[in-house]
Amino acid sequence: MGNLYIIPDWFFGYTIILGLIFGIITLIVGVYALKIYKLSAQKASKNFGIGFIFISIAYFIQTILNLVLFSKLQIQKVISLSTFNMWGNIGIYLYMLFFLAGLITLVYVTLGVNNFRVYSLLFILLMGSLIITPFKLNIFHIFSSILFVYIIIHYLINYLRNKNYKNLIVFIAFIFLLLSNIQFIFSLKNGLYYVIGDILSFVAYLLILINLIIVARKK
């Protein structure tokens, strides 16, 4: 497998809009988590918020990158790292870096380990591997999938411990995020998987937003 995303021609505009929506939703969740931290002084909430803000930054970078590509490469639908100019390379590396940083932070929170060395170890191992591999996008999605699996295990335990619809919504949302991430791996060969991946991500973030609204509206 090479380092290629194949995005169908007709979907390019939609993926820009969806990326922007994902960025906004994850930013809202991140900021709300920090607000809860301010109210409760719960460190887990602060780290959770930071994790979501990292992911949000990744989506905004991706959106800007796609917008630039959309305007510059209107005809070319296959986006390759090797064909990127310097600006494009930096953009996609920053996207991968922030997205992985967000997921590492979320996994760190869900592991419940209050030790910065564990966090830095995860960070260095994953980022280091990503930097030295020639198959960056593949490795990025494989690492992301592994991290999502750990997050899902946490939310499964959380749901089994306290079976209510809000815990179920979050659990299902992260399953959708894992499935979308797997679709993105296949999208390196077929553009249809990219579309499915984006739709699954949309459902996932919508579920997370719905849960947040339910929680925030309660007095």
Added chain:
Amino acid sequence: MSRKRDRLQVIYDILSVIKEKNGKIKPTHILYKSNLSHQMMEEYVGELIGGGFVIENNTASGKTYQLTEKGFDYLNKYKTITDFLDSFGLS
């Protein structure tokens, strides 16, 4: 119920006790009303002072604790806080 949830509940109980006493209370009342050991109460109250939920006043009649705006906020939004932490698996 998880440990952290218990912790949040204890904080809620202590702040509620202070609120019941019109926002000001003596340490002995907290000890009596919150059903904690002296050591635990000291720990929690220290944490609440550090977190800006409570302020300590030293008067001629002894030490009292007073709720801050952040303390009142915590009580008002306790349900939202616990709902958020629970549903996102942070408790």
